[in-house]
Amino acid sequence: MKEFICINCPLGCHLVVDDSDKNNVKVTGYTCLRGKQYGIDEVLHPKRMVTSSVIVLNGKMPVVSVKTKEAIPKGLIFKSLELLKGLKIEAPVHIGDVVYQNILDTGIDFVATRNVERSK
Amino acid sequence: MKNVRILIIGGGPAGLAAAISAYDKGERDILILEREDKLGGILNQCIHNGFGLHTFKEELTGPEYAQRFIDQVNERQIKYLLNTTVIRVEENLEVKALNEEEGLLNIKAEAIILSCGCRERPRGGVNIAGSRGSGIYSAGTAQKLVNIDGLMPGKEVVILGSGDIGLIMARRMTFEGAKVKAVVELLPYSSGLNRNIVQCLNDFDIPLMFSHTVVDIKGEDRVTSVVIAEVDDHLNPKMETAQEIKCDTLLLSVGLLPENELAKGAGVSLSRITRGAYVDDNLMTSVPGIFECGNVLHVHDLVDFVSLEAKEAGEKAVEYINESEHIKIDRIEIKAEDGVRYVVPEFILKNNDASEMTLKMRVGNVYRKTKIVVEADGEVIHSKPKQIVTPGEMETIPLKSDEVLKLRNAKEIKVYLRSV
Numbered sequence A: 001m002k003e004f005i006c007i008n009c010p011l012g013c014h015l016v017v018d019d020s021d022k023n024n025v026k027v028t029g030y031t032c033l034r035g036k037q038y039g040i041d042e043v044l045h046p047k048r049m050v051t052s053s054v055i056v057l058n059g060k061m062p063v064v065s066v067k068t069k070e071a072i073p074k075g076l077i078f079k080s081l082e083l084l085k086g087l088k089i090e091a092p093v094h095i096g097d098v099v100y101q102n103i104l105d106t107g108i109d110f111v112a113t114r115n116v117e118r119s120k
Numbered sequence B: 001m002k003n004v005r006i007l008i009i010g011g012g013p014a015g016l017a018a019a020i021s022a023y024d025k026g027e028r029d030i031l032i033l034e035r036e037d038k039l040g041g042i043l044n045q046c047i048h049n050g051f052g053l054h055t056f057k058e059e060l061t062g063p064e065y066a067q068r069f070i071d072q073v074n075e076r077q078i079k080y081l082l083n084t085t086v087i088r089v090e091e092n093l094e095v096k097a098l099n100e101e102e103g104l105l106n107i108k109a110e111a112i113i114l115s116c117g118c119r120e121r122p123r124g125g126v127n128i129a130g131s132r133g134s135g136i137y138s139a140g141t142a143q144k145l146v147n148i149d150g151l152m153p154g155k156e157v158v159i160l161g162s163g164d165i166g167l168i169m170a171r172r173m174t175f176e177g178a179k180v181k182a183v184v185e186l187l188p189y190s191s192g193l194n195r196n197i198v199q200c201l202n203d204f205d206i207p208l209m210f211s212h213t214v215v216d217i218k219g220e221d222r223v224t225s226v227v228i229a230e231v232d233d234h235l236n237p238k239m240e241t242a243q244e245i246k247c248d249t250l251l252l253s254v255g256l257l258p259e260n261e262l263a264k265g266a267g268v269s270l271s272r273i274t275r276g277a278y279v280d281d282n283l284m285t286s287v288p289g290i291f292e293c294g295n296v297l298h299v300h301d302l303v304d305f306v307s308l309e310a311k312e313a314g315e316k317a318v319e320y321i322n323e324s325e326h327i328k329i330d331r332i333e334i335k336a337e338d339g340v341r342y343v344v345p346e347f348i349l350k351n352n353d354a355s356e357m358t359l360k361m362r363v364g365n366v367y368r369k370t371k372i373v374v375e376a377d378g379e380v381i382h383s384k385p386k387q388i389v390t391p392g393e394m395e396t397i398p399l400k401s402d403e404v405l406k407l408r409n410a411k412e413i414k415v416y417l418r419s420v
């Protein structure tokens, strides 16, 4: 049994999910079907977008913000952040530039979310 | 003295959207003044995703959302001055600003759009005993340090207040290797979004302590711990519940206040509830020719609504300056009652054209199984059922043109909650 709060609307229904049988996950506590689906997704394959920042060399700003291009499995959040530590990229950087390719074999990249021009 | 037709003060999402819509309405003589060294406002430091879902049907980060609007401003070659702080706005629409290179600027406008956003409640507003060593930051300041300057304010963190900025910063500091020990909330509920409670706290097992507050801050040069305690129904701390939490940083996330010093100086009447100007449905303030939109008018949780409101302000400002003479139209007050804290606009113009309109409002408490009712002279004009309404979430009431027409002809307008 696992408990979640549905995030799809301000009602915030408290969901109880029984995932003892992965092929027949049971959700209770939802008010609408979006909550039921959310409960199933959260036990079977929870995903999150990860946003952070990376050091920029010779840029007008010291760091550039980045995001995972798509949501990655929740369990990989901290491992994905490790990949950014110590990473330094040269300015200029533009929105959408790939900062780190293929995060932990997910096929998903970290991309820049800000333009940082060269300082000189 | 320099003359411009439309002067926009503040180059955040509100100012950018207002400039774009004024341009698209045919006006070319537009100038944006921004005190920072870049356009985009607060969005520059909000690097998390969750912006623009309504407008672009995709989840952008703050800087990406801002850039889409900056690009549109540049495509239209709308003029702007950076590093330029407006210091005074007069009732006759004369403006004084300080620019880093040019010094004092005097500008006379035909219409002014105030879009200067809001600032965090000062920490003086939070009454906590103890010395004031370093290590105490507002959540927004910490956000700027981490996301813009690339600096970490500390390693062991307690956050007071569960507003969205505090929640977002709990996750951000965790990502950067800090240990967030607790988020402490005075009230029995959070003003932050559920989504942020789940994805910023629950995901990382960060405890959220409702009905608790910080009663003491320890440490001489640097914070070494804070003492927290539960509060009673009157929000007074119960000292027998006090417990000490070791930390080197305390973040305060205790709310935002519209930045209305300029409006006040111009003689604009301000609401004691929203802390923004009283506006009519053209978003014009009590001073003819001065408009407000975005967080300076009332605090928004979603930037999409800021952009929509600002678009309207830009259009209305152009209509205003194109009027051959400014005729004063009577206004009817929209009264907020029974659970509704405020409604924006506060006034609606009589006998104006029938057009669609969206009322924006907030409630004062959490209410379940209720409906939002708009009433004109005792007749229910519009009723919107809601499973739940919370103070943390702004509600919008879109009205059709026939509904608006009824309001324009009414003597008394009320918006209130009724349980169902």
Ligand SMILES: Cc1cc2nc3c(=O)[nH]c(=O)nc-3n(C[C@H](O)[C@H](O)[C@H](O)COP(=O)(O)OP(=O)(O)OC[C@H]3O[C@@H](n4cnc5c(N)ncnc54)[C@H](O)[C@@H]3O)c2cc1C
Residues within 6 Å of the ligand: B009, B010, B011, B012, B013, B014, B015, B033, B034, B035, B036, B040, B041, B042, B043, B046, B049, B050, B051, B052, B084, B085, B086, B087, B115, B116, B117, B118, B140, B143, B164, B165, B168, B259, B262, B293, B294, B295, B296, B300, B301, B302, B303, B304, B306
């Ligand atoms: C931490 C945080 C997290 C948020 N998260 C989300 C989210 O996940 N999703 C979402 O949709 N929304 C979010 N929001 C809300 C959204 O970002 C704001 O509602 C929006 O940015 C407000 O826009 P604005 O243009 O009114 O104000 P601002 O962005 O504050 O812009 C005001 C501008 O005016 C300038 N200015 C002020 N005074 C002067 C002066 N005297 N002279 C010249 N310039 C001046 C300022 O420098 C600033 O650039 C968040 C807000 C914050 C603070």
Ligand code: SF4
Residues within 6 Å of the ligand: A006, A007, A008, A009, A010, A011, A012, A013, A030, A031, A032, A033, A034, A035, A036
């Ligand atoms: S289950 Fe439905 S009603 Fe309940 S919080 Fe989720 S979306 Fe809202």
